[in-house]
Amino acid sequence: MGDSISVFKAGNLIDTIVMDVLRTKARHPDKLAVEDVRARIRQVKETLFKDGVVQALGVDVHLDDIESHPEARSMARDIRSEFEAAVYRNSSPIVGLMDARTHYVRRLELVMAGGGASMAFIRNALELPFVLDGKHLAVDVVEAAVEVGLELFGADRSRMAVALGGAREEYDELIHCSVVPNSIRLGPL
Numbered sequence: 001m002g003d004s005i006s007v008f009k010a011g012n013l014i015d016t017i018v019m020d021v022l023r024t025k026a027r028h029p030d031k032l033a034v035e036d037v038r039a040r041i042r043q044v045k046e047t048l049f050k051d052g053v054v055q056a057l058g059v060d061v062h063l064d065d066i067e068s069h070p071e072a073r074s075m076a077r078d079i080r081s082e083f084e085a086a087v088y089r090n091s092s093p094i095v096g097l098m099d100a101r102t103h104y105v106r107r108l109e110l111v112m113a114g115g116g117a118s119m120a121f122i123r124n125a126l127e128l129p130f131v132l133d134g135k136h137l138a139v140d141v142v143e144a145a146v147e148v149g150l151e152l153f154g155a156d157r158s159r160m161a162v163a164l165g166g167a168r169e170e171y172d173e174l175i176h177c178s179v180v181p182n183s184i185r186l187g188p189l
Contacts, residue, residue: 007078007083013072016071017072019041020069026059073121079125080126080128095132098135098137099133105137106135107138108137109142110126110140110142123141
C-alpha cells in the first residue's frame with residue numbers, strides 16, 4: 001500500500017554477533033585464528049543458519065546462541081518496529097480493504113529477501129498480527145524465491161529482489177515474465 005522499505009540490520013550485525021559469541025566461548029582464541037574466521041565470516045554464518053551449528057575457534061556455536069544474544073533480540077525488535085511503522089503509515093487504505101464487502105483483505109503478505117528472510121527469530125517477530133480499527137490483520141512472511149529461467153548474471157534471486165525493492169512492480173514483473181531469448185544473427189534474415 002505504500003513505498004517499499006529496506007531495513008539493513010541482519011547481515012553485518014549477525015556477523016558481529018557470531019564473532020562475539022565465538023570469541024566469548026573460545027575464551028582465549030589465537031589472534032590469527034580469529035582473523036581467519038573474520039575473513040570467512042559469511043561462510044561461517046551461512047553454515048550456521050543452514051546446519052544449526054558451526055565449529056570455529058575450537059568451539060561449537062549453535063543457532064540458539066545467536067538467537068538468544070541480546071543484540072539479536074534487539075535487532076528483531078527494531079525490524080518489527082520499522083514494519084509496524086510502515087503498516088500504520090498506510091493503515092487507512094489497509095482498513096478500507098479490510099472493510100470491503102467483497103474481496104476483502106484479512107492477511108498481509110510480507111515479502112522478504114536477503115539473509116534475514118530465513119532467520120526464524122526475525123520471521124517470528126514479523127509474523128505477529130496487527131489490530132487495525134478493531135480488526136485483526138494476520139501476517140504471512142514469505143521469502144522471495146523465483147523459479148523463472150531468467151539469466152541474472154551471477155546475482156541470486158533474493159539479491160535481485162532486494163535490488164528491485166522487494167515486492168515492487170518491477171520485481172512482480174520479474175517473477176511473472178517469460179523471457180524471450182534474443183539472438184544476433186549475421187547476414188540476411
